[in-house]
Amino acid sequence: MYVTDKILPELPAPSNAKGLVYWLKNNLFSSPLNIVITFLGFYLVYKILPPAIQWAFIDATWVAETREECLGEGKGACWAYIGNRFGQVMYGFYPPAEYWRPNLAGILLILLTIPLFIEKMPKKVWLGAFILLVFPFIAYVLIHGGMLGLSEVGTDRWGGLMLTLIISLVGIAAALPLGIILALGRRSEMPIVKSISIIFIEFWRGVPLITVLFMASVMLPLFLPAGSDFDKLARAMIGIILFQSAYVAEVVRGGLQAIPKGQYEAAVAMGLSYWKSMFLIILPQALKLVIPGLVNTFIALFKDTTLVLIIGLFDLLLIIENVLGSDAAWLGFFTEGLVFAAFVFWIFCFSMSRYSMALERKLDTGHRS
Amino acid sequence: MTEHNTNLKPSKPPIWNNPKYRSLFFQLLLIFGVGYVFYSIIQNTLNNMEARGISTGFSFLSEKSGFDILQSLIAYDSDSTYGRTFVVGILNTLLVSVLGIFLATLLGFVIGIARLSNNWLLAKLATIYIETFRNIPLLIQIFFWYIVVLRAMPSAKESLSLFDSFFLNVRGLYLPAPVTDSGFVYTTLTVVLALVAVFILKRWAHRRQETTGRQFPVFLVSFALLLLAPLFVFFASGSPLSWDIPALKGFNFQGGITIIPELFALLLALTIYTAAFIAEIVRSGIKAVDHGQSEAALSVGLTPSQNLRLVVIPQAMRVIIPPMTSQYLNLLKNSSLATAIGYPDLVSVFMGTTLNQTGQAVEIVMMTMAVYLVLSLLISLLMNGYNAKMALTER
Numbered sequence: 001m002y003v004t005d006k007i008l009p010e011l012p013a014p015s016n017a018k019g020l021v022y023w024l025k026n027n028l029f030s031s032p033l034n035i036v037i038t039f040l041g042f043y044l045v046y047k048i049l050p051p052a053i054q055w056a057f058i059d060a061t062w063v064a065e066t067r068e069e070c071l072g073e074g075k076g077a078c079w080a081y082i083g084n085r086f087g088q089v090m091y092g093f094y095p096p097a098e099y100w101r102p103n104l105a106g107i108l109l110i111l112l113t114i115p116l117f118i119e120k121m122p123k124k125v126w127l128g129a130f131i132l133l134v135f136p137f138i139a140y141v142l143i144h145g146g147m148l149g150l151s152e153v154g155t156d157r158w159g160g161l162m163l164t165l166i167i168s169l170v171g172i173a174a175a176l177p178l179g180i181i182l183a184l185g186r187r188s189e190m191p192i193v194k195s196i197s198i199i200f201i202e203f204w205r206g207v208p209l210i211t212v213l214f215m216a217s218v219m220l221p222l223f224l225p226a227g228s229d230f231d232k233l234a235r236a237m238i239g240i241i242l243f244q245s246a247y248v249a250e251v252v253r254g255g256l257q258a259i260p261k262g263q264y265e266a267a268v269a270m271g272l273s274y275w276k277s278m279f280l281i282i283l284p285q286a287l288k289l290v291i292p293g294l295v296n297t298f299i300a301l302f303k304d305t306t307l308v309l310i311i312g313l314f315d316l317l318l319i320i321e322n323v324l325g326s327d328a329a330w331l332g333f334f335t336e337g338l339v340f341a342a343f344v345f346w347i348f349c350f351s352m353s354r355y356s357m358a359l360e361r362k363l364d365t366g367h368r369s
Numbered sequence: 370m371t372e373h374n375t376n377l378k379p380s381k382p383p384i385w386n387n388p389k390y391r392s393l394f395f396q397l398l399l400i401f402g403v404g405y406v407f408y409s410i411i412q413n414t415l416n417n418m419e420a421r422g423i424s425t426g427f428s429f430l431s432e433k434s435g436f437d438i439l440q441s442l443i444a445y446d447s448d449s450t451y452g453r454t455f456v457v458g459i460l461n462t463l464l465v466s467v468l469g470i471f472l473a474t475l476l477g478f479v480i481g482i483a484r485l486s487n488n489w490l491l492a493k494l495a496t497i498y499i500e501t502f503r504n505i506p507l508l509i510q511i512f513f514w515y516i517v518v519l520r521a522m523p524s525a526k527e528s529l530s531l532f533d534s535f536f537l538n539v540r541g542l543y544l545p546a547p548v549t550d551s552g553f554v555y556t557t558l559t560v561v562l563a564l565v566a567v568f569i570l571k572r573w574a575h576r577r578q579e580t581t582g583r584q585f586p587v588f589l590v591s592f593a594l595l596l597l598a599p600l601f602v603f604f605a606s607g608s609p610l611s612w613d614i615p616a617l618k619g620f621n622f623q624g625g626i627t628i629i630p631e632l633f634a635l636l637l638a639l640t641i642y643t644a645a646f647i648a649e650i651v652r653s654g655i656k657a658v659d660h661g662q663s664e665a666a667l668s669v670g671l672t673p674s675q676n677l678r679l680v681v682i683p684q685a686m687r688v689i690i691p692p693m694t695s696q697y698l699n700l701l702k703n704s705s706l707a708t709a710i711g712y713p714d715l716v717s718v719f720m721g722t723t724l725n726q727t728g729q730a731v732e733i734v735m736m737t738m739a740v741y742l743v744l745s746l747l748i749s750l751l752m753n754g755y756n757a758k759m760a761l762t763e764r
Binding site for chain 1: 392395396399400403410413414416417418420486487488489490491494500501503504505506507508509510512513516517698702703705706708709716720724730731734737738741742745746
């Protein structure tokens with residue numbers, strides 16, 4: 001009889017249950033169909049990836065003074081052209097001597113926003129209110145100028161990535177309060193308030209943004225008393241804000257509906273008025289729930305800002321399509337411009353969507369009613 | 370002794386604290402506010418239009434348009450009226466939307482299921498597809514397909530061809546067109562009859578299963594009915610169908626169906642962009658079905674395909690349909706980006722060209738918005754009906 005008086009060491013897992021071969025067999029070659037799919041997949045990657053890398057990196061021209069240096073046999077992408085026109089891509093027709101002003105506004109915004117992401121930061125609400133209510137005026141004075149000794153730069157000279165960011169940031173910042181009011185209106189017990197909110201929300205959600213922009217650019221001047229005219233950017237902004245507020249309202253409504261009824265009842269039982277119960281009890285909880293949804297609507301808005309090119313605002317895409325496209329010194333590099341614009345938008349949208357997903361995981365504490 | 374007030378009825382609140390009157394007051398205030406805004410908008414518009422000498426009304430719809438349209442599903446030339454332009458625009462919008470919805474649903478389901486595949490490479494490729502295409506603005510994608518890809522296609526002489534009947538060149542995509550002879554009507558009739566038969570068969574099989582528990586191979590039989598019966602009639606009546614294959618004559622292709630590059634690019638971009646979103650919806654829908662459901666289904670003896678068809682998909686559809694509806698609506702609304710590349714959709718021909726020529730801004734913008742609102746409402750109604758049919762029926 002065999003008796004052991006010590007614990008035998010653990011044996012390694014059998015070779016058919018771990019290691020590279022096991023992984024390959026299980027994940028790529030588990031069945032005849034999978035084998036076929038794997039080979040097709042690798043063929044697809046082989047057909048797309050090497051030529052794309054060859055074009056975008058290996059054969060690319062990174063630095064060049066003239067267009068001719070980018071042309072010729074075996075030359076790939078001409079990134080030098082983006083580099084040479086970088087100012088226009090970022091700021092449109094903004095005077096180069098004044099680039100520091102939008103830069104300063106941007107840096108200020110980033111510095112102000114960083115504390116919002118620090119968990120233990122006190123008085124976050126006040127900082128948020130400052131960013132939403134006061135900062136836009138500071139930024140406007142900085143970028144537009146015309147006062148405090150800054151020379152005036154009209155909105156017709158704004159453009160590029162700067163304009164794209166301004167439109168989307170102002171759009172979401174202004175649509176947020178409007179959307180919250182609309183969401184509260186849609187949940188209201190007063191029939192007229194409710195129906196007006198529903199009609200407003202469903203109208204803007206039912207029409208394409210292009211028609212809204214057209215309306216803002218051709219009909220808004222007719223709606224206002226003669227003589228009171230906005231510039232093109234302000235008109236587009238009004239259209240975008242109204243359009244966006246309807247989407248924000250629907251997201252916020254989702255949050256309001258997720259708050260258990262007991263919270264509403266408790267607030268009323270404490271003797272709080274409607275507005276107090278909303279702003280002190282319900283909205284703080286509801287808005288926290290819908291932050292991921294709000295980030296997603298912001299992503300959608302950010303992508304949609306490209307449409308302003310249809311009414312002739314020189315955002316990033318129109319700068320690349322029109323201004324650079326008709327630049328005689330650098331003709332024929334539209335593909336590079338488009339790929340660059342796609343890359344810029346992709347970076348922004350992808351990182352925001354990752355952030356929203358991480359938030360969702362963090363906020364999902366598991367006890368929703 | 371002092372007299373106590375035994376009347377303990379609470380004192381009535383003043384009228385301005387009564388919630389009933391308060392809400393009435395605020396609602397009246399809101400009505401007056403909204404009414405005043407509308408009133409002043411209308412007044413301003415009328416004044417402004419008078420000052421600019423623009424006449425109001427819809428009489429421009431019967432005027433001659435004087436411009437040609439690249440692609441129209443009904444007869445149209447420069448002698449046609451603006452009213453007809455409007456209809457052509459609507460039809461073109463519907464064409465690209467319906468095709469786009471169909472193709473995007475197809476591609477979206479394939480990619481969504483591929484993302485859940487146990488093949489590592491396939492799942493990764495599907496993830497890359499989704500993350501790439503949904504994070505790039507649609508307009509950039511439309512420009513990419515239209516300007517970068519389709520402009521780079523060879524000229525008509527050096528067209529890319531498939532089986533010598535499909536051709537792709539810089540002027541568009543050319544497909545063979547079916548041409549039916551007089552005998553084809555029997556085949557059409559058989560298809561209709563087969564559809565009716567399948568419908569009746571399905572109801573009968575359902576009722577029989579409810580009462581006796583015996584199943585009937587509905588899918589196989591209806592497949593045979595729908596495919597074999599028309600095919601039989603088709604050949605019996607002497608194959609009354611021929612293909613009009615496009616052929617190079619001179620500098621261009623003649624015959625067949627031509628898909629203009631604008632439509633092709635728009636369709637590609639819309640399909641690829643929307644499919645990325647649909648794939649995510651499909652994936653989350655399938656993942657929302659608890660694994661225990663499949664295990665239970667398999668343990669009571671359903672085959673894997675029955676499990677998928679009878680247990681997983683019906684439950685997944687409940688999660689999938691509502692967000693899918695909003696994707697369809699998005700696709701319809703996004704089709705208006707056609708105007709950026711000149712595909713003659715409603716926005717492009719009506720809100721663009723017609724508005725520029727007539728200057729009837731208010732009427733045209735209102736009509737265009739109304740069309741989109743009605744179409745959105747229709748899609749919502751259809752999908753809500755389907756949703757109600759698929760929703761959990763509690764017994």
